[in-house]
Structures are given as structure tokens and as C-alpha cells.
Amino acid sequence: MDVRNCRKCGRMFNYVAGPPICPNCRQAAEEKFQEVKKYIEENRTATIEMISEECDVETPLIRQWIREERLEFSTDSPINFECENCGAPIKTGRYCQKCKNEMAGKLSDSIRRPEAPKPAKKKESDGNRMRFLDSK
Numbered sequence: 001m002d003v004r005n006c007r008k009c010g011r012m013f014n015y016v017a018g019p020p021i022c023p024n025c026r027q028a029a030e031e032k033f034q035e036v037k038k039y040i041e042e043n044r045t046a047t048i049e050m051i052s053e054e055c056d057v058e059t060p061l062i063r064q065w066i067r068e069e070r071l072e073f074s075t076d077s078p079i080n081f082e083c084e085n086c087g088a089p090i091k092t093g094r095y096c097q098k099c100k101n102e103m104a105g106k107l108s109d110s111i112r113r114p115e116a117p118k119p120a121k122k123k124e125s126d127g128n129r130m131r132f133l134d135s136k
Contacts, residue, residue: 001014002014002015002016004020005020006021006022006024006025007019007021007025008021008022008025009022009024009025011024029061032056032057032061033065033070035055035057036051036055036057036062036065036071037071039051039054039055040071040073044073044074044076045076045077045078046077047079048062048063048079066079066092066093067081067093067094069092069093071092072092073091073092074091075091077091079091083095083096083099085099085103086099
């Protein structure tokens with residue numbers, strides 16, 4: 001059993017996986033996320049600073065939700081991020097679709113099973129020919 005202190009409130013809790021925060025703080029964060037999501041749906045042209053002020057959420061947390069692809073912005077939104085690989089403008093996540101496809105292709109190429117070796121051609125045998133041993 002892994003018992004830890006919550007990073008937010010300091011209470012002890014049984015840690016299972018994910019960020020080291022207690023179930024109460026996790027629930028509060030999820031409620032804030034739903035509030036931010038609703039605000040974005042109603043105010044499509046809001047900036048991250050406006051969202052942060054209106055919903056009382058830190059901007060790093062909003063950025064984290066965007067990078068995790070939990071939040072996505074419409075095309076008319078002023079919010080843009082850069083693809084971490086090529087620098088193309090994106091609305092959510094860490095990579096643009098082109099880079100995601102390239103990485104997936106490279107990954108699938110690297111885990112392909114090697115082909116079975118082809119059997120070597122048999123040498124033609126001498127058949128039933130007589131053989132002699134040299135005796136010296």
C-alpha cells in the first residue's frame with residue numbers, strides 16, 4: 001500500500017496512479033475543468049488570461065489541459081500553440097496531425113516483425129555416385 005501526502009492540501013491518502021493528489025482535490029480539479037470547458041464553449045474568442053480570471057484557474061493548469069488534449073479551441077479562437085516538433089500552429093495537444101502521423105509511421109515501422117529467413121537453396125547432391133577413399 002502506497003500512502004502519500006496530497007500535493008495540494010497535505011492530507012494523507014492511498015496513492016494508486018496519476019498525479020499525487022487526494023481524491024477530494026482530484027474531484028475539485030475535475031469540477032474546475034468542467035467549468036472551464038463550459039466557459040470556452042460559451043466564449044469562443046476568450047484568451048487564456050480571460051479564462052483564468054473568469055474561472056479562477058491558474059494559467060499553467062489550463063495549458064496542461066490543452067497539452068493533454070482535454071481542451072480544444074475553435075478556429076476563430078485567438079489561442080494558438082506551436083507543434084513541439086515542427087512549430088506549426090495547433091489548437092490542442094503537443095504535435096500537429098502531420099507530425100503525429102509521421103511518428104506513428106516510424107513507430108509502426110520499428111516494431112514490425114522481421115521476415116522469416118528464406119530457406120537456402122539445396123546443393124545438388126552427387127546422387128548415388130560411387131566414392132573412393134585415397135589409401136596411402
